[in-house]
Amino acid sequence: xxxxxxxxALILAFCLALPQAFFGLIGAALRRPHWMALTTRAVxxxxxxxxxxxxxxxxxxxxxxxxxxxxxxNSNSELPTFYxxxxxxxxxxxxxxxxxLVQSTWTVAVAAFSRxxxxxxxxxxxxxxxxxxxxxxxxxxxxxxxxxxxxPAAADGHDLNPLLQDPALAIHPPMLYxxxxxxxxxxxFAVAAMLEGKLDSLWARWVRPWTTVAWMFLTVGIxxxxxxxxxxxxxxxxxxxxPVENASFMPWLIGTALIHSLAVTEKRGLFKSWTLLLSIxxxxxxxxxxxxxxxxxxxxxxxxxxxxxxxxxxxxxxxxCIGGALGLYAWxxxxxxxxxxxxxxxxxxxxxxxxxLLVVALxxxxxxxxxxxxxxxxxxxxxxxxxxxxxxxxxxxxxPLVLLLAPGMHAxxxxxxxxxxxxxxxxxxxxxxxxxxxxxxxxxxxxxxxxTVGIIVALWVGFAALIEPVERLRKxxxxxxxxxxxxxxxxxxxxxxLGATTVESYKQEKDLSLRPGQSTEVAGFTxxxxxxxxxxxxxxxxxxxxxxxxxxxxxxxxxxxxxxVYRVQRNPMTEAGIDAGWNRDLFVAMGEELGDGxxxxxxxxxxxxxxxxxxxxxxxxxxxxxxxxxRYRQRVAGEATSPVQAGTRTA
Amino acid sequence: MNMTPxxxxxxxxxxxxxxVGAATAFALTAFKENLLYYYPPTDVTAGxxxxxxxxxxxxxxxxxxxxxxxxxxxxxxVVTDFQNDVTVSYTGxxxxxxxxxxxxxxxxxxxxxxxxxxxxxxxxxxENYMPPAVxxxxxxxxxxxxxxxxxxx
Numbered sequence: 001x002x003x004x005x006x007x008x009a010l011i012l013a014f015c016l017a018l019p020q021a022f023f024g025l026i027g028a029a030l031r032r033p034h035w036m037a038l039t040t041r042a043v044x045x046x047x048x049x050x051x052x053x054x055x056x057x058x059x060x061x062x063x064x065x066x067x068x069x070x071x072x073x074n075s076n077s078e079l080p081t082f083y084x085x086x087x088x089x090x091x092x093x094x095x096x097x098x099x100x101l102v103q104s105t106w107t108v109a110v111a112a113f114s115r116x117x118x119x120x121x122x123x124x125x126x127x128x129x130x131x132x133x134x135x136x137x138x139x140x141x142x143x144x145x146x147x148x149x150x151x152p153a154a155a156d157g158h159d160l161n162p163l164l165q166d167p168a169l170a171i172h173p174p175m176l177y178x179x180x181x182x183x184x185x186x187x188x189f190a191v192a193a194m195l196e197g198k199l200d201s202l203w204a205r206w207v208r209p210w211t212t213v214a215w216m217f218l219t220v221g222i223x224x225x226x227x228x229x230x231x232x233x234x235x236x237x238x239x240x241x242x243p244v245e246n247a248s249f250m251p252w253l254i255g256t257a258l259i260h261s262l263a264v265t266e267k268r269g270l271f272k273s274w275t276l277l278l279s280i281x282x283x284x285x286x287x288x289x290x291x292x293x294x295x296x297x298x299x300x301x302x303x304x305x306x307x308x309x310x311x312x313x314x315x316x317x318x319x320x321c322i323g324g325a326l327g328l329y330a331w332x333x334x335x336x337x338x339x340x341x342x343x344x345x346x347x348x349x350x351x352x353x354x355x356x357l358l359v360v361a362l363x364x365x366x367x368x369x370x371x372x373x374x375x376x377x378x379x380x381x382x383x384x385x386x387x388x389x390x391x392x393x394x395x396x397x398x399x400p401l402v403l404l405l406a407p408g409m410h411a412x413x414x415x416x417x418x419x420x421x422x423x424x425x426x427x428x429x430x431x432x433x434x435x436x437x438x439x440x441x442x443x444x445x446x447x448x449x450x451x452t453v454g455i456i457v458a459l460w461v462g463f464a465a466l467i468e469p470v471e472r473l474r475k476x477x478x479x480x481x482x483x484x485x486x487x488x489x490x491x492x493x494x495x496x497x498l499g500a501t502t503v504e505s506y507k508q509e510k511d512l513s514l515r516p517g518q519s520t521e522v523a524g525f526t527x528x529x530x531x532x533x534x535x536x537x538x539x540x541x542x543x544x545x546x547x548x549x550x551x552x553x554x555x556x557x558x559x560x561x562x563x564x565v566y567r568v569q570r571n572p573m574t575e576a577g578i579d580a581g582w583n584r585d586l587f588v589a590m591g592e593e594l595g596d597g598x599x600x601x602x603x604x605x606x607x608x609x610x611x612x613x614x615x616x617x618x619x620x621x622x623x624x625x626x627x628x629x630x631r632y633r634q635r636v637a638g639e640a641t642s643p644v645q646a647g648t649r650t651a
Numbered sequence: 652m653n654m655t656p657x658x659x660x661x662x663x664x665x666x667x668x669x670x671v672g673a674a675t676a677f678a679l680t681a682f683k684e685n686l687l688y689y690y691p692p693t694d695v696t697a698g699x700x701x702x703x704x705x706x707x708x709x710x711x712x713x714x715x716x717x718x719x720x721x722x723x724x725x726x727x728x729v730v731t732d733f734q735n736d737v738t739v740s741y742t743g744x745x746x747x748x749x750x751x752x753x754x755x756x757x758x759x760x761x762x763x764x765x766x767x768x769x770x771x772x773x774x775x776x777x778e779n780y781m782p783p784a785v786x787x788x789x790x791x792x793x794x795x796x797x798x799x800x801x802x803x804x
Contacts, residue, residue: 341656344659344662344663349663352663356667356670356671360670360671360674364674364678367678367682368682371682381688381689382688382689382707382709383686383687383688383689384686384687384689384707385682385685385686385687386685386686386687387685388681388684388685389681389682389684389685389686392681392685393677393678393681393682396674396677396678397674511724511742511743511744512724513722513723513724571747571748572747572748573747574747589744591743591744591745592744592745594719594721594722594723594724595719595721595722596721596722598722600724600743600744601744602743602744
């Protein structure tokens, strides 16, 4: 019964998305207040029914209703309750329902927090979001119904993929989806602005917090995925340039560009059509990511189902969304000319370079990701693009990007002379170079020019990010949330670069066989395998080894890596043992039994690896601080339209 | 030094074009070097695979072919497309999802005696799942063998 109710609620949600789109768009076009007022009702109704449908599916999981096909495929009576709930989005159908729920949550939030916007604008934004919701609801109903029954009911379920039975991965999809779907909000705002034919700095001020929130969730979602891959896949890598990872990273890059371009649009009334284009591209890349993951064109743990109908639907949806938006753009963009100019050395130029370089990075990744798929589609050749391509090529735009970041943060609008900061920036650069050479030399040893450069730019950006907050605090000046947020986010980026450079340059790893009692040395740490024993978990059994790690004869820690076999799916799973420290991780993963009582083990030393995820969290925190800025909460109805009024204030 | 806005814009555009051009050239070189081609065992035994270049070999792991010297990190197994076989040698920790009778993709180079020395082994967990490239090459083999195309299971 709950399954049927859920299915019915989903149909109702779809039915409500249509009037939401109709009254939102047509009501605004015809300027009919009653029609526009209906839009918000439809939004509320759609949210209620989607949430109800989602709750129904969760209830089916909770009650182990194995007569529902999706539950039978992805759960099991032995599955712990927490994972039974997480299993709701453990595969294709349920994760799409989650997508729809997130979409309608965003829509409700937009409806609730846009009281200070003109009615027609709100109404158009909600209308566009309604169209997107309708598309996804239709997708679920026609190709991926999670409420489908199976007769006779299964005696027990096929269990959740053991790889997904993990706390980080339970929250990774909701985070990532909130980010992906959140990109539909700037998209809707862009379409609404083009329909309206008006785009001023007020518009940019409305869009900025939404974009930042979406981008924040995307940041955290990607970081969680990376962290999960690090400890759960058992290999100790944190980024594999896998097509699915790239699919989530591409909207992030464009989202980052969009945030920066929006700053220019808000403060100076420039880059208007560029901002619109970025908004369209960011959401298109989210859809492209969904297409890549859901259609089964790429091989990955994420590629649940390879049903051509699904791929085709998303592709059609993608074409309609991008085609429609770009068509509108081609027609309307000439309206958004900006008159103001800026000097070659100015904040505008730096932000322009930021955008150009981020787009170049996107093209690099997009090319590497799509080329094999392109060849495969036309049955030309089976190829894959190796990670070295991405590793090398990604640095080409990224190095200048971070180098320009340090002065860019302190450049003034219109024309930058760096009068106040040039000496300080130079001193900091010298300090960064000195430290960048000294630190590796005294702690890790010389590796390569590139790793030294990486550490130097990380330090420089980190120092430069601190200038403004420290200076203002010292002088007792107030520090706006915007400036603080920007500084924190850039400091987070510096942490990330430091972590990524150090771990990639100085990691040490060793695959070898050990018998209980034997020991070996990696990076000055002595790893001793003490014993092996069998342990039983709630839905798996495992072989666990006890590994003692010592340095200079003093015991540091004991790790208990496991090799699990889940009872239902019979897949072996590696649970790595990790000793995490702020400046290094020690990592032990069990391979397989080699026959004579010994096991193959992978031992790794990962310096500064935590800075990668910590940096990402700090970046997201910067976004959170920035959206708390007072100006986003002000009622701006009276302020009306004056694009370049904000002048030379820093963002 | 005082440039007209037009001239300034030209310089800016010129710099951007130059930068993007250089990046593209560099990208294409890096791209070509890092392109990994895929070969099924039949192509490898026929000598179509490059001898001095890293490529990807894909197929099914033959049942009962996995062998290792007791206590050794080196494993050997046979990858087959049910027409021809290639022996693969790999030193290291096999992925969790590696199993006999299932699809596998190995990245590496041909060594002496026609043994494929793998640097990396990728496997998929689902027993019904085959890497698309493997499925495709198996399907081709199948069609060659039996003229009426039957859907492979």
